[in-house]
Amino acid sequence: TLKLICTTTAVQRKNVGASGPEKYTEAFIKKQIEEFNLGKRHLANMMGEDPETFTQEDIDRAIAYLFPSGLFDRQARPLMKHPTEVFPEQRKIQWGEDGRPFHFLFYTGKQSYYSLMHETYEKFLNVQKHQDQLIAQDLPLQKEKRNLAGSRWLTKIELEEMLLEKVSDDDYSRFIQLLQKLVALPCADIEEKYIQKFSKEVPLQLQKVVIEPLQHDERGVAFSTGEGKRKTARATAVVYDNGTGKITVNGIDMLHYFPVLQDREQLLFPFQFLDRIGKHDMVCTVSGGGRSAQAGAIRLASAKALRSFVTEKEVEFMRQAGLLTVDPRVKERKKPGQEGPRRKFTWKKR
Amino acid sequence: QLDRGCALPTAARAGLSSVSSQDVPAEKPRAIFHTSESDPAKHTEQHEGRLYNIPLEEVKAVFPHGLPHRFQQQIQTFNEARVMVRKPALEILAYLKGSNFAHPAVRYVIYGERGTGKTMTLCHVVHYCSRQGWLVLHVPDAHLWVKNCKELFQSSYNKDRLDQPLQASVWLKNFKTSNERFLEEIKTQKKYIWGKRESTEEGRPLREVVEQGLARVRSASDAVGVVLRELKQQSHRGSFRLLVAVDGVNALWGRTTLSKEDKSPVSPEELTLVHNLRKMLMNDWNGGAIVTTLSQTGSLFKPSSAYTPQQLLGKEGFDALDPFVPIPVPNYSPREFESCYGYYLERKWLQHEKAHTEDGKAELQFLSGSNPRQLDRLAGPL
Numbered sequence: 001t002l003k004l005i006c007t008t009t010a011v012q013r014k015n016v017g018a019s020g021p022e023k024y025t026e027a028f029i030k031k032q033i034e035e036f037n038l039g040k041r042h043l044a045n046m047m048g049e050d051p052e053t054f055t056q057e058d059i060d061r062a063i064a065y066l067f068p069s070g071l072f073d074r075q076a077r078p079l080m081k082h083p084t085e086v087f088p089e090q091r092k093i094q095w096g097e098d099g100r101p102f103h104f105l106f107y108t109g110k111q112s113y114y115s116l117m118h119e120t121y122e123k124f125l126n127v128q129k130h131q132d133q134l135i136a137q138d139l140p141l142q143k144e145k146r147n148l149a150g151s152r153w154l155t156k157i158e159l160e161e162m163l164l165e166k167v168s169d170d171d172y173s174r175f176i177q178l179l180q181k182l183v184a185l186p187c188a189d190i191e192e193k194y195i196q197k198f199s200k201e202v203p204l205q206l207q208k209v210v211i212e213p214l215q216h217d218e219r220g221v222a223f224s225t226g227e228g229k230r231k232t233a234r235a236t237a238v239v240y241d242n243g244t245g246k247i248t249v250n251g252i253d254m255l256h257y258f259p260v261l262q263d264r265e266q267l268l269f270p271f272q273f274l275d276r277i278g279k280h281d282m283v284c285t286v287s288g289g290g291r292s293a294q295a296g297a298i299r300l301a302s303a304k305a306l307r308s309f310v311t312e313k314e315v316e317f318m319r320q321a322g323l324l325t326v327d328p329r330v331k332e333r334k335k336p337g338q339e340g341p342r343r344k345f346t347w348k349k350r
Numbered sequence: 351q352l353d354r355g356c357a358l359p360t361a362a363r364a365g366l367s368s369v370s371s372q373d374v375p376a377e378k379p380r381a382i383f384h385t386s387e388s389d390p391a392k393h394t395e396q397h398e399g400r401l402y403n404i405p406l407e408e409v410k411a412v413f414p415h416g417l418p419h420r421f422q423q424q425i426q427t428f429n430e431a432r433v434m435v436r437k438p439a440l441e442i443l444a445y446l447k448g449s450n451f452a453h454p455a456v457r458y459v460i461y462g463e464r465g466t467g468k469t470m471t472l473c474h475v476v477h478y479c480s481r482q483g484w485l486v487l488h489v490p491d492a493h494l495w496v497k498n499c500k501e502l503f504q505s506s507y508n509k510d511r512l513d514q515p516l517q518a519s520v521w522l523k524n525f526k527t528s529n530e531r532f533l534e535e536i537k538t539q540k541k542y543i544w545g546k547r548e549s550t551e552e553g554r555p556l557r558e559v560v561e562q563g564l565a566r567v568r569s570a571s572d573a574v575g576v577v578l579r580e581l582k583q584q585s586h587r588g589s590f591r592l593l594v595a596v597d598g599v600n601a602l603w604g605r606t607t608l609s610k611e612d613k614s615p616v617s618p619e620e621l622t623l624v625h626n627l628r629k630m631l632m633n634d635w636n637g638g639a640i641v642t643t644l645s646q647t648g649s650l651f652k653p654s655s656a657y658t659p660q661q662l663l664g665k666e667g668f669d670a671l672d673p674f675v676p677i678p679v680p681n682y683s684p685r686e687f688e689s690c691y692g693y694y695l696e697r698k699w700l701q702h703e704k705a706h707t708e709d710g711k712a713e714l715q716f717l718s719g720s721n722p723r724q725l726d727r728l729a730g731p732l
């Protein structure tokens with residue numbers, strides 16, 4: 001039992017890694033967990049549901065119902081989650097009452113990082129030993145390649161979260177190099193489980209947009225629908241085959257609905273691109289926005305509808321021409337202290 | 351500026367000559383759009399979609415004031431007047447040819463959306479009638495009489511009505527140019543007193559009335575009224591046929607933008623010109639025909655989407671003109687569009703390289719919606 005003076009200096013010297021300025025003691029966390037569970041049961045009671053089978057999704061829905069918020073940032077809205085998700089993980093105090101640290105690498109400064117490297121190198125040596133054994137016994141080496149295409153290593157931030165301490169860029173790259181060396185060895189499947197802790201599946205970008213097949217209406221004419229939007233305008237277009245190039249918008253002929261040439265040119269663009277100007281009829285409905293926005297929305301809708309009539313290569317051409325992309329430009333918000341989104345107030349010298 | 355003496359052999363465009371344009375094989379596809387028949391009397395459905403030529407001297411004589419402004423510019427540029435033969439015009443011509451002139455005059459109302467060629471149809475009919483030797487009473491745009499009038503005088507004939515000397519004198523001048531020989535033949539049947547010292551005796555040629563109106567601008571509107579009354583009374587005698595061609599007839603029954611000195615609005619009946627013209631449009635005379643056009647472009651206080659007779663004429667006008675033969679004028683049919691496009695190409699009006707291709711043609715058709723006016727405006731900058 002050392003005197004208090006010695007313990008205080010030891011306490012001051014500790015480094016709390018990867019956590020905020022406040023400290024949450026274990027007792028505090030436990031209390032929070034109890035309160036959360038109680039609160040969960042109360043909430044279930046309030047909503048009239050069964051307290052035993054009240055899941056986190058139900059909690060989220062209930063909170064969204066009881067405290068509706070119009071804030072855009074999801075993380076700013078009222079939230080009720082398990083304390084382990086709310087309070088970030090913190091390093092427990094690394095030394096005992098006598099001031100002696102638990103871990104043998106404490107005095108390196110980055111104890112978890114070095115212990116991790118140590119472990120990984122141990123596995124590496126294990127694999128090499130196994131390999132030598134197999135060579136000695138003249139057994140064939142297993143060559144099953146891990147599927148590296150669908151997986152990636154942990155990012156630096158994820159590694160920091162796992163180790164609960166800061167990792168510098170150099171250290172991180174050294175760790176990844178070691179992992180790659182380990183994986184490169186032919187008999188690395190032995191340590192597969194260990195390696196899987198540090199790799200993640202990347203969802204392949206197989207989100208191919210499904211092109212809908214053509215539908216046929218009563219007369220036997222093939223048609224397809226498409227939707228489009230631009231700024232605040234929303235449009236739906238139905239493109240019929242075997243037509244004369246007539247276009248009807250909200251029941252009115254295109255020539256009357258869009259007196260301006262520019263809007264009609266926008267409508268013309270998808271058909272002209274595919275050389276199908278006089279071949280299709282179109283009936284569309286549009287609402288919202290202004291004259292130009294409606295024209296842009298109908299253009300997108302008709303391009304999407306025309307995908308069903310056209311080969312895949314041409315669809316790719318259309319995509320590259322920008323006919324199938326939603327225009328992300330919307331009206332910018334006005335900021336306080338300025339007259340408009342960018343315009344500042346007139347500057348007066350005095 | 352187009353150069354007239356360009357490489358195109360003139361045999362391709364048969365103006366007045368009746369040589370068939372099949373001489374040069376290379377010109378065949380273009381020559382389809384033109385027809386050598388420059389007499390509207392002989393135009394049949396065969397000629398539908400084709401353009402026929404009106405010699406420039408005739409244009410000056412027959413149409414001193416009737417043609418649309420853009421068409422006049424086109425005449426100046428191309429140095430020739432080509433009018434397309436279209437179905438509505440052929441319809442009216444057929445009716446006119448088969449009508450019995452002992453019956454009261456039949457009224458034809460040409461209506462259609464903006465820029466579809468109503469005025470051009472009217473001009474076609476007027477040309478036919480003047481070729482046939484009719485007396486043509488052509489009012490180019492009745493809207494000119496109900497708006498933007500600078501001078502309004504109280505009529506000396508009737509205290510309630512208002513005179514418009516400027517418009518009346520302009521119209522009289524044009525009327526004189528178009529119907530020279532008739533003015534000599536027709537004699538007045540009554541004595542008319544214009545003022546303290548001027549008067550026209552009975553039996554004098556109508557030309558004197560017209561000149562009186564031109565000389566004394568104050569009494570021009572009354573001169574117009576006199577002319578109209580004389581023509582109406584004498585037409586059923588059968589010595590000549592009378593065609594009353596009014597463009598923008600819905601102006602006569604709408605509202606006016608004019609106001610009296612005390613700022614009260616003027617209704618159309620109070621204008622002498624309008625009053626007389628309305629009497630002309632009644633079908634209580636025979637020996638001729640009345641062909642009118644509705645026009646939204648110059649109309650006052652009417653929405654731009656209105657184009658049917660009921661909408662544009664209003665209840666009053668509709669009742670006044672009832673019964674009439676409605677003639678709708680649609681946009682270009684594909685054939686007509688092709689011939690118009692071919693004409694522009696041939697006259698080298700479309701200079702853009704892409705305009706010569708099939709795609710360019712399809713694009714023009716799409717963008718103009720086969721509307722003649724839109725096509726004309728589109729082809730302008732190209």
